[in-house]
Amino acid sequence: MRAFTHRTLPATIRFGAGARHELAGLLDERNLQRALVLTTPEQAGLGRQIGASIGARGAGYFDGARMHTPVDVTERAMRVAGDLQADCLVSVGGGSTTGLGKAISVRSGLPNIVIPTTYAGSEVTPILGETEHARKTTRRADAILPGLVIYDPELTYSLPAGLSLTSGINALAHAAEALYAPDCTPIIRLMAMDAMTAMMRALPALRTNLADAEARSAALYAAWLCGTCLGATTMGLHHKICHVLGGTFDLPHAPTHCVMLPHVLAYNRDAAPEAYADMARALGAERPELAIHGLVTRHGGPVSLAALGMTPDGIATVIEQLQASPYANPAPLDAGRLRIMLDNALAGRAPEAGGMA
Numbered sequence: 001m002r003a004f005t006h007r008t009l010p011a012t013i014r015f016g017a018g019a020r021h022e023l024a025g026l027l028d029e030r031n032l033q034r035a036l037v038l039t040t041p042e043q044a045g046l047g048r049q050i051g052a053s054i055g056a057r058g059a060g061y062f063d064g065a066r067m068h069t070p071v072d073v074t075e076r077a078m079r080v081a082g083d084l085q086a087d088c089l090v091s092v093g094g095g096s097t098t099g100l101g102k103a104i105s106v107r108s109g110l111p112n113i114v115i116p117t118t119y120a121g122s123e124v125t126p127i128l129g130e131t132e133h134a135r136k137t138t139r140r141a142d143a144i145l146p147g148l149v150i151y152d153p154e155l156t157y158s159l160p161a162g163l164s165l166t167s168g169i170n171a172l173a174h175a176a177e178a179l180y181a182p183d184c185t186p187i188i189r190l191m192a193m194d195a196m197t198a199m200m201r202a203l204p205a206l207r208t209n210l211a212d213a214e215a216r217s218a219a220l221y222a223a224w225l226c227g228t229c230l231g232a233t234t235m236g237l238h239h240k241i242c243h244v245l246g247g248t249f250d251l252p253h254a255p256t257h258c259v260m261l262p263h264v265l266a267y268n269r270d271a272a273p274e275a276y277a278d279m280a281r282a283l284g285a286e287r288p289e290l291a292i293h294g295l296v297t298r299h300g301g302p303v304s305l306a307a308l309g310m311t312p313d314g315i316a317t318v319i320e321q322l323q324a325s326p327y328a329n330p331a332p333l334d335a336g337r338l339r340i341m342l343d344n345a346l347a348g349r350a351p352e353a354g355g356m357a
């Protein structure tokens with residue numbers, strides 16, 4: 001067995017259908033009396049419901065969370081928190097809202113309680129990506145990690161079919177890249193494999209019934225594990241590509257993950273045989289990349305970068321940016337292979353031998 005260092009990050013996870021109703025008691029246990037509830041504009045109604053459930057412990061609302069955590073939004077929310085004399089944050093939503101809660105918390109020291117409603121996994125990572133002057137920067141610090149996460153699968157019933165799929169594949173990507181990460185540990189490996197199994201079983205069930213209680217629980221459980229894998233390891237080519245495509249070309253976060261994951265797994269296959277075998281076992285499929293691509297295709301999900309707004313003339317820039325910053329990845333970054341892979345992804349072709357070693 002390889003030598004390893006495993007760190008367990010300090011956070012409390014409460015998981016269960018209806019767990020959101022325990023928020024008032026959990027605030028009391030922590031002696032928190034003035035919560036600022038954060039949401040996106042689209043989820044302002046849900047924020048009001050959560051706020052109403054905690055009665056006088058709610059200090060007010062900020063419903064301006066936006067994708068990529070713009071610093072000007074954080075500054076506005078911090079002024080609201082100051083005016084209301086908030087003593088904690090309750091972030092209700094997906095990765096965008098969690099990001100806002102993290103950004104305020106790391107600047108102010110206010111405890112951040114997260115109630116996730118997507119499968120992004122940000123709530124269990126010590127990572128924060130922020131944008132200012134059209135530049136996205138990412139940092140990692142223990143103080144960014146939310147101290148309490150309340151997973152209530154009932155809050156994910158409203159996640160539309162498209163977002164359920166792309167968010168689920170986004171989560172799978174964290175687990176898949178953790179398996180070949182240089183700092184993967186035996187515990188992370190177990191989490192990653194169980195998460196992949198649970199998510200791949202849950203997604204087809206959600207296709208026919210968005211309110212399937214068992215499938216929603218399984219998918220959110222998987223998302224927790226996937227997020228934990230992301231927070232504990234160093235991600236590789238897949239996350240880097242998605243970062244470039246999102247940051248430089250403004251492609252949407254979860255759909256971009258959805259398109260790219262099968263292609264990157266094919267790219268890394270021969271360079272990471274053990275991780276690939278683990279994925280195959282977890283998914284019950286000889287070719288994990290084809291299993292994932294097939295699932296997305298059957299669900300009518302995104303398989304082409306072009307359909308997300310990418311143009312062929314941008315591919316050279318992506319390759320340049322990938323090669324400019326060295327990072328951990330099992331297979332070397334070969335411009336020719338990257339070109340084949342990105343052309344396949346652009347056109348919506350299945351990952352194929354041309355993209356492999």
Ligand code: NAD
Pocket residue numbers: 040041042043066067068069093094095096097099117118119120121122123125126127128129155156157158159160163167230253254
């Ligand atoms: P999101 O938070 O941007 O949400 C997308 C949309 O779906 C929003 O309008 C939101 O209000 C809505 N929504 C969320 N949950 C819903 C529900 N249950 N029902 C109906 N609508 C719902 O999307 P996301 O994919 O969760 O997060 C993406 C962001 O998170 C990106 O900015 C990404 O960089 C970041 N992220 C960060 C980390 C990290 O560790 N720092 C990890 C993963 C993602």
